[in-house]
Amino acid sequence: MITHFLGMEVARQLNALGADVLAVVTEIRLRTDKPMILSLKQMNSGGSRRNTMTSDYRPSVNDITETIERVSRHSYYAFESELAQGYITLPGGHRVGVAGQAVVEGGIVKAWRHIGSLTIRVAHSVRGCANEVLPIIYADKCFHNTMIISPPGFGKTTLLRDIVRQISDGGLTVGLVDERSEVAGCYQGIPQNDVGIRTDVLDACPKAEGMVMLLRAMAPNVVAVDELGGEKDASAVEQVLNAGVKLLCTAHGYGLEDVRGNPALARLMERGAFERFIVPGTACGVRNSGFDVGDSECGKKRWRVVDGC
Numbered sequence: 001m002i003t004h005f006l007g008m009e010v011a012r013q014l015n016a017l018g019a020d021v022l023a024v025v026t027e028i029r030l031r032t033d034k035p036m037i038l039s040l041k042q043m044n045s046g047g048s049r050r051n052t053m054t055s056d057y058r059p060s061v062n063d064i065t066e067t068i069e070r071v072s073r074h075s076y077y078a079f080e081s082e083l084a085q086g087y088i089t090l091p092g093g094h095r096v097g098v099a100g101q102a103v104v105e106g107g108i109v110k111a112w113r114h115i116g117s118l119t120i121r122v123a124h125s126v127r128g129c130a131n132e133v134l135p136i137i138y139a140d141k142c143f144h145n146t147m148i149i150s151p152p153g154f155g156k157t158t159l160l161r162d163i164v165r166q167i168s169d170g171g172l173t174v175g176l177v178d179e180r181s182e183v184a185g186c187y188q189g190i191p192q193n194d195v196g197i198r199t200d201v202l203d204a205c206p207k208a209e210g211m212v213m214l215l216r217a218m219a220p221n222v223v224a225v226d227e228l229g230g231e232k233d234a235s236a237v238e239q240v241l242n243a244g245v246k247l248l249c250t251a252h253g254y255g256l257e258d259v260r261g262n263p264a265l266a267r268l269m270e271r272g273a274f275e276r277f278i279v280p281g282t283a284c285g286v287r288n289s290g291f292d293v294g295d296s297e298c299g300k301k302r303w304r305v306v307d308g309c
Contacts, residue, residue, distance in 0.1 A: 177202045224247075
């Protein structure tokens with residue numbers, strides 16, 4: 001459990017909540033002298049949604065300081081590049097975001113002088129959560145270029161991870177660009193999450209550069225990447241597709257219209273880059289064609305697979 005990375009009092013307060021609560025915690029928010037707030041996973045007919053729990057515990061300056069020291073293994077320098085991006089990734093793919101007084105040089109955050117807030121996103125692997133969508137995006141040894149679209153917290157990274165695992169174990173060589181170490185959860189270069197036996201991981205590597213590197217070095221059948229967004233990402237995707245390699249990716253949004261609002265991704269959609277879209281079952285802006293699929297985790301409608309052609 002993630003508690004052994006945290007300060008002693010923070011860990012004690014979390015453990016006092018009990019194993020049942022800890023099993024469904026998706027996010028822990030710590031702010032100096034403010035109540036600790038937890039996001040809890042709750043399944044319902046609309047999909048995966050988060051409830052919040054507010055604790056009477058208010059972390060002190062020392063509690064926050066001890067936690068960040070333990071998270072960074074008592075070495076800010078070793079995690080300087082990650083902290084400059086505002087987070088540290090822990091073994092297992094858990095991510096700790098920081099906020100406070102930044103040290104800025106030349107318009108770029110170089111370090112943190114005082115950290116007053118921590119947001120801990122707890123990674124969850126759900127084996128089999130892709131069971132229902134997989135036959136629609138991967139059939140007869142043919143993988144369809146696929147984009148998973150959902151808002152934060154809905155589970156797109158979890159779904160991406162399980163698709164990667166299953167197609168990799170099923171015979172495809174997968175190149176995974178894991179820029180934030182959230183998919184494979186690498187620790188010292190070794191994936192802590194199961195991403196399949198034929199998956200090569202570029203950990204903590206920028207997405208655009210990583211996709212091109214995988215093409216040149218690892219000869220993948222499928223390139224997988226989390227959270228496409230900018231123009232550089234779109235250009236790298238075009239190189240992947242032009243090389244005849246398949247693509248599996250995610251993007252933020254509530255449906256297709258949100259993605260079309262991103263000029264770089266809209267260009268890819270216009271050229272027909274994606275053959276399948278996986279969107280929340282309640283998403284707006286989807287075509288009438290498509291397939292509603294059951295969620296293997298809760299047995300209720302959650303994702304909708306939309307034909308991109």
